[in-house]
Every structure is written in structure tokens, then in C-alpha cells.
Amino acid sequence: MTARADQGRLAIIAGSGMLPVYVAEAARASGENPVILPLLHEADQRWEGFDTAPMGVGDVAGLARNVKQFGIDRVVMSGGVRKRPAFRDIHVNFAFLRKLPHAVRTLLSGGDDAVLKMVIGLIESQGCRVIGAHEIVPQLLAERGPLGAHAPTEDDRRDILKAAQAADALGRLDVGQGAVSVGGRIVALEGVEGTDRMLTRVADLRAEGRISARRKGVLVKLCKPQQDIRADLPTIGLSTVENAAKAGLAGIAVQAGRALLLQRQETLHRADALGIFICGIDPEDGETPW
Structure with missing residues (x-):
């Protein structure tokens, strides 16, 4: 991506984690001069050398001012957000008022995908175009096939198929993106707690003897079928690998072209050292998704 002379500036709404940093650095390397909008109580990185304007998660009026x-005309949403804004945290402007009833209903009862689509609509109502993080850092997208030194066995492939079916069903309900299968049995589904805490739950279940010690199992993360891929693509990194190992899993499968692999070299080296495979799959391919 190369900045054009007739473009306005790119803004990066930064939640937690390293993804906003990768996006900012890649944008700058391509000739952009990005503005960082760190989310209060969420963003956890330092932004020396960038123009910054911290804002609350629900501060629509603040976004309009920025x-x-x-001179912002494009926005990237990147990083984690743990909490939805409370009603008292929503600060509106005129362009937002007619969307307020829908926004409140979505915040109270909608799934994450519904909330993200609502947020994208609110950003666009301020005259900006929302683009995906993967458009700026395409090198973070997982490719199809084994990505490290280890590859799934036939037993692992059966677990991949089972967990992919569960993750797809979970995504259609707008609940989560991940599922764990051990010996062809679904043992965990990702909810609002996120992937790392789901894996901690799997480790606890294994320690309690609720999951077979003889079978390893697989974590699969897929993009929700109805998801707007400009926000919240499935993401794995070092912590995912560490927690998968603690849970006794054989590996991790993610959707090729629709999942991000952070700290790629470090993550793959750590997976190799722990004997964990990481692979990209295409769930549309049925019996042979890899």
C-alpha cells in the first residue's frame, strides 16, 4: 500500500496487543503518516514518534473532532478491546444521533460481529473509509499448509475437521471464532473470554482427568461466515502457542488468508521448539482443508 498525494491521513484505532504497532510501522514504511487513536483503558503500547489522540471506546464526538x-479519511481498527462501552461512555455528535437507538440495542444484546459492524457504520458516518489491518500488513496473513517444522498427523486432521465444523457453527451464532477437538470430541468453544482463557480451561479439564491424557487435540480458529473482514480477524501469536502447549494440544489450525499470525518468526520458532504444529486451512475444501 502506497499513500497517494490526494489522500487524507490514515488513522489507527489502537486496542491492546502488538497488532496496532505492526499496522503503524507498515503504514509508515509505505509512505503514510498515520495518526494513532489509542483507546483509553485498552491500548497498552507506547507511541513515541507518532501523532496520537487518545479517545474512549464510545467517543464518537471525539472521533469526529480528530x-x-x-484530515483523516481512512481508519483501521486493530488490537483487542476487552469491554464494551457503558451507555454513559457514549459521546455523540449530530451525525450519530439517528443511529443511537440501533447502537444501544446492539451494545446491549448483539454479538461481537454485530457490534463491530455497528462501529464500522459509525466510523463511516463521520466521512471515513474503514479498511482492514490485513490490507496494510498482508504479510501477517496465514498461508495454506503447515507453517512451521511440524505437520498434523491423520488423527490431528480428523480433529481439525471436527473443530472446524464447530467453529463454523459457533461463528454463525456470532459467539466466537475458536473450538478445540480432542479425539474427535469437541471439548471447548470460545466465548467472550477469548482464546487464551479457553485454552486455560482446556488445561484445567485435562488436569482434572475430564479430557483423555492419551489424545492431544487441536485448536481451530476461523473467521465467522458473516464477518466483515475489516475488523477482528482471527489472530494467534506467542501466547496462543504457549497456552496450546499447556493444554496438551498437538497444534493450531487457522483459516488461510483470513487469520493473522503475529510475531511470526518468534511464534513459529516457539511452536517448533514445543512440538506444536501451526497450519493454514481452507474450510471450504471439506475433507482436505489443508
């Missing part, structure tokens, strides 16, 4: 002040 759009005008910095």
Missing part, C-alpha cells in the same frame, strides 16, 4: 483536526 477526523477534522488531522
